[in-house]
Amino acid sequence: MTAKAFPPAIFQSFSEKADPKNVAPRLATLRAExxxxxxxxxxxxxxxxxxxxxxxxxxxxxxxxxxxxxxAGLAIVGRDKAGLFIDSRYTLQAPAQTDTTLVNVLEVGQGSITDEVVNYVPAGGTIGFDPWLxxxxxxxxLAERLGDRVTLVPSANLVDAIWTDRPGAPVSQIEFLGHNRAGKTAxxxxxxxxxxxxxxxxxAAVLTLPESICWLLNIRGRDVPNTPFVLGFAIIPRDGQPxxxxxxxxxxxxxxRNLEGVANVAASSTLPQALAALGQDGxxxxxxxxxxxxxxxxxxxxxxxxxxxxRDPVLLPKSRKNDAELAGMREAHRLDGIALAKFLAWFDENAPTGTLTEIGIVTALEAFRREEESIVDVSFDTIAGAGPNGAIVHYRVTTNTDRTLKPGxxxxxxxxxxxxxGTTDITRTMSTGSSTAEQRDRFTRVLKGMIAISTAKFPKGTSGAQIDVLARQFLWQAGLSYSHGTGHGVGAFLGxxxxxxxxxxxxxxxxxxxxxxxxxxxxxxxxEYGIRIENLITIHDSATTPGFLEFETLTLAPIDTRLIxxxxxxxxxRNWLNAYHQRVWTEIGAAVAGDVKTWLQQATAAI
Structure with a gap:
């Protein structure tokens, strides 16, 4: 099978969404505003x-x-200069997408608005912002850090005022989860x-995060790409219906009808009046x-x-998946594992030919996943980095950047x-031929870190910040590290x-x-290259040590042993890796046939 045999991708576009030529006229129009x-x-x-x-x-x-x-990011447009503040994930992407002759691109930390914005207004000036955003x-x-240097002023959104062809709000059908999927009634x-x-x-509580509202009411939607969200707001009173x-x-x-007895429904336009009523009632x-x-x-x-x-009171309960949610996540990973086995077998056959492109690889993977009827979307735009593009942590391939993967x-x-x-997220780094001693060293150190997390046993009360070092220690020993987090939470058919x-x-x-x-x-x-190995894991009580927790791996796909x-x-x-591969073979092997089955048996063979 060749890349040309696959139908076009429908979950991901490869068009270049940015055009730096639009920046100048839009800045001029906004400055008039x-x-x-x-x-x-x-x-x-x-x-x-x-x-x-x-x-x-x-x-x-x-x-x-x-x-x-x-x-993630923030821009400030002043009367004569503009700045775009991004974090380390986007140091290459941002300058390539904007007009750097008109917009200064600066790297800042994640999580808050930088006080560098003060450099884009005169002393004592005013910075407007949309209080809904x-x-x-x-x-x-920000106000505390800026002091009396500038004044922050709530404002109508000036971008909306000049965006004459702005798309309307999304309207998608709302899906109601049964108990077999939600595991707990709304x-x-x-x-x-x-x-x-x-x-x-x-x-009362006001909920604004769609994942919190969707989980609480056992609903899902298609209002945004990649995530089955319904966009809205909710007021939860201490007594009575939300x-x-x-x-x-x-x-x-x-x-x-479906929310009868669970929640009242009202138009978003009435939210301000409902909030004011809460205030008027003290x-x-x-x-x-x-x-x-x-x-x-x-x-x-x-x-x-x-x-x-x-903190949003739904976030922590939502993160603790119940038995039904975990069963769904395991099933999603089994289905994903079948698709990945087919894809990886295809990749191994075709990669040495030097004919595969990044877009072709993404298209093929989506096609294999779409053979499963229950797929709804990809959970994010696929990061497919060939050679040096693999070193761009959040790389998104477009028709302008598409690169042919060279053997080796x-x-x-x-x-x-x-x-x-459920929701899946997996990273595999694959060999396409010979590799260098340095690449094998780095791959193995990354793998050792991934195994260290997978096999960790830790007392209840331990945070992710405390065990993060387990993943980095082997790279640190060689004077190396990585700039992103080791792990993030994952929702159950959510974000x-x-x-x-x-x-x-x-x-x-x-x-x-x-x-x-x-x-x-x-x-x-x-x-030159990038390496990342990613499995999803879930936490459960240790079977052998009271008061301790352990991880269970959910992802079911081979790790390329040729790079070890x-x-x-x-x-x-080595025993962990062999046991993991034996489990992949046991759970996925019966679901594939022919050349794929032969490939999977070889890919999961003990080392």
Missing amino acids: LTRAGLDAFLIPRADAHRGESVPAGEARLAYMTGFTGS HTPGEIRD QDKIADLQASLVADKAD TLFLDAAKITDDVT KAVLIDPASAPLAIAATLESAGATLVQK EIMLLDSGAQYLS VHEGPTGISPRYTLPLEAGSVLSNEPGYYKAG DRALLTEDE
């Missing part, structure tokens, strides 16, 4: 009001203004949440200052409400899928990236049984 508004600058975040990793087309304001299409925590932190989840409100001395606020076009008889209202829009906090406070500022180069492929049963726990220095909450995390150490040599320096593996590490 600044003058009309009496502002010296305007902030343009990547985020929408729901803080999602994927945003609807009409919410992609940062991309519209700057051309930059990454999943920034959180109370962001604006409070009524029971709501009751648990209401009990937590009593403990927090709150009369109210779900949706775009009016989504409110159908079917939606109202309610104490819980909001998450790290995710709720400042507009919601301001409306509540101005109407007389008392704010209880705490390393291929890094990070991908995932959304099946009705491929979810909090509040993970494995990296920034995840300080204790790890808990039921959570699903990625385990993905890596190594990147700029301009076997002398670097200990006996225990």
Whole structure:
């Protein structure tokens, strides 16, 4: 089978979404709007009001203004200069997508708005911002750091004012999960949440994160790419039924009927009045200052409400998958493993020919996954980095960057899928011929780190920040490291990236049984190659040590043993790898046939 035999990809586009030529006229138009508004600058975040990793087309304001299409970032447009602030994942992508003669691209840390924005306004000037796109925590932190150098001013969104062909809000059908998939009724989840409100001395909570609302009400949608979200807001009172606020076009008889006895439904346009009513009644209202829009906090406070500022109360319960959710995740990984076996067998046959392109590889993988009827989408745009492109951590192939994979180069492929049963995320680094001693050394050190996490046993109360070093230690011994986190949370047919726990220095909450995390150490040599090995893992109580937790690996796909320096593996590490491969063969072997079965048997052979 050749790449030409595959149908076109439907879950991922390879078009170049950015055009730097648009930056100049749009900046000029926005600056005219600044003058009309009496502002010296305007902030343009990547985020929408729901803080999602994927945003609807009409919410992609940062991309519209700057051309930059990454999943995180912030721009400021002043009257005579503009800045684009990105983190280390996008140091190559951002300058390539924007007009760097007009936009200064600066790398900053993740998580907050940099006070570098002060350099884009005159002393004592004003910076406008849309209070629906920034959180109370962001604006409070920035205001404290800027002091009296500038004034932050809530404003109507100036980008929306000039975006004449802005796409409308998405309207997708809402899906209601049965108990076999959700594992717990919405009524029971709501009751648990209401009990937590009593403990927090709150009369109500306002939920703004779509993953929290979807999980709580056992609903899913297709409002954004890659993630089965319904976009909306919810107010959960301490007593009585919640109210779900949706775009009016989504409110159908079917939606109202299916939510009867669970939640009331109202148009999103009525949310401000509902918030004001809470304030007028003197309610104490819980909001998450790290995710709720400042507009919601301001409306509540101005109407007389008392704010209880705490983490979204759904995040932690959602991260603890129940038995039904974990069963679905295991099934999703079994289905994904079958597709990966077919793909990897095809890749091994064709990679040495020097005819495969990055787009062809992504297209082939999607085609194999789409043989399974229950697939809904990919869980993110596939990262397919051939040779030097593998060193770009968040590389997205386009028709402009598409590269032919040369025999002997390393291929890094990070991908995932959304099946009705669950969400997957896997990275494999593949050999295409001979490899260097350095590449085998780096691959093996990454593998050792991945195995160290996989086999870790740790006392309850341990955080991901505490065990992150287990994955890095073997690279550190050689004076090497990687700049991204070792692992993030993964939702159950929800977001491929979810909090509040993970494995990296920034995840300080204790790890808990039921959570699903990625385990993905890596190594990147700029301009030459990238290596990452990723499995998803879940946490459960140790079967042998009371009070301790362990990991169970969910992902079922071979790891390329041709890239291993076997002398670097200990006996225990080799035993783990052989046992993992035996499990892959046992669980996937019966589902494939012919050449694929023969390939899988060889790929999972003991070393």
